[in-house]
Amino acid sequence: MTATEQDPGTRLPGAQCDVCSLHGVCLTQDLSADALERLDSMLDQPSPLKRGESLITQGNAFTSLYLVRSGSLKQVVRPLGQELEHVVGFYLPGETVGLEGIGESHCPASVVAMETTFVCELPYARLSELYCNNPSLSESLLHRMSRELRGEKRQLCLMSGRTAEQRLAGFLLGLSERFQQRGCSRYRFRLAMSRGDIGSHLGLALETVSRVLGRFQRQGVIQIATRELTILSLEGLRAILEEH
Amino acid sequence: MTATEQDPGTRLPGAQCDVCSLHGVCLTQDLSADALERLDSMLDQPSPLKRGESLITQGNAFTSLYLVRSGSLKQVVRPLGQELEHVVGFYLPGETVGLEGIGESHCPASVVAMETTFVCELPYARLSELYCNNPSLSESLLHRMSRELRGEKRQLCLMSGRTAEQRLAGFLLGLSERFQQRGCSRYRFRLAMSRGDIGSHLGLALETVSRVLGRFQRQGVIQIATRELTILSLEGLRAILEEH
DNA sequence: CGGATTTTTGATGATTTTCAATATGAGTGG
């Protein structure tokens, strides 16, 4: 069903989670039938974002969580009194966007589409009414947040005391795993983010990212044509990650 | 060995949150009177941890959250197939320990006391029963996790594309703010963590930490005698953080 | 097809790590 982008009024009644292919990896995955039905009915489906458009803008009022349907986004923070932006995370289909705004009046980070992206919108006010009666929903949310927390700790490890090669290897392995969980190939996928985005995320200069990817290719562990990546040796990447 | 198993006999009936000086910064802060009473009654008070003892051991079963009463702890991750440990966080009184284990069977990280430390133990099984009837409790938990998430993103920014001086400045400013929130001086406090811990947390060699702290002292923004820190110029630290 | 963005590649330099030695501090037992 192609939503008419000019007309935000035409939206389906709910998101029809039960027939959504992402149901198994989405926030909705472990909900009771009752909770799922209620959650579904409160999901909005805004028109798709184009590359570069913001889903969330840092400093704006926090109102909603978002579930990624297709496409991908990056989360970006501009620290106080700083010119430069830092990429602090990427979101793939099935992932929950906006958790770091819960309990805050304003969004602490921006979230920007890296390609054409569809999301479901989940107004937080409705949600918090709902989980009064649905412990399974608040548990699901807690689990999501806990998982994101683990992801951040993992990222911190990756950036602490590791070489550029180890960081890139860890990054690619992480992406590979996430794609696999979503039913995509873990060996072959498109990087929606630029070298600059990757560098910012890993604490490296974009030139370093480019050079290390080139080195990986020459070593035969990956093949990469601009943003089309093929992992030739998962083991090779793991070895690099665990080097020394 | 976990001190929580040592002396289960001597425990008060509940933690008496209502008279606890940390009530205003603890998980308990925004609970309804009813929820607070119930939560209080399910808190255990294990015997204190001595410096170096583990509250949580990576890989062990996840069973409880902990609320820090006094002292401080560090969270440590040993990535798969790696010798080296990474410090991914520090916990001060009033903070909630163990959130990243929610929804997991095993703890993804260890948490170790950096000095003599008292905690309240909150068995997660009891907790999850409770928040079926107490939405205010699940909201409090969500807010805590969201806050920790924001802290991690902040940490990622600090480690991405910043000099050693900026990282240290940001680290000290963050600590200062947290001490102030706990009613301590924001200008004068004791660093419970070693130079090595700080370095691991910031992605720096311990020698670099030592050198930069020395530089800060010579510049007159701090005064530091081993672990006794005095911030002479908050503005100076902020200027360093935002440099360039 | 053409302009703009992104990526690659090279040369240089600076920050930070590493190695090593010393100094200081904390904890322990006599």
Added chain:
DNA sequence: CCACTCATATTGAAAATCATCAAAAATCCG
């Protein structure tokens, strides 16, 4: 309470990784 020992912290010199600057090549998009 002091001496002793282990852990932690400081400081120096050398090496290495990575950032920066600069320019060319490739890719994307309308």
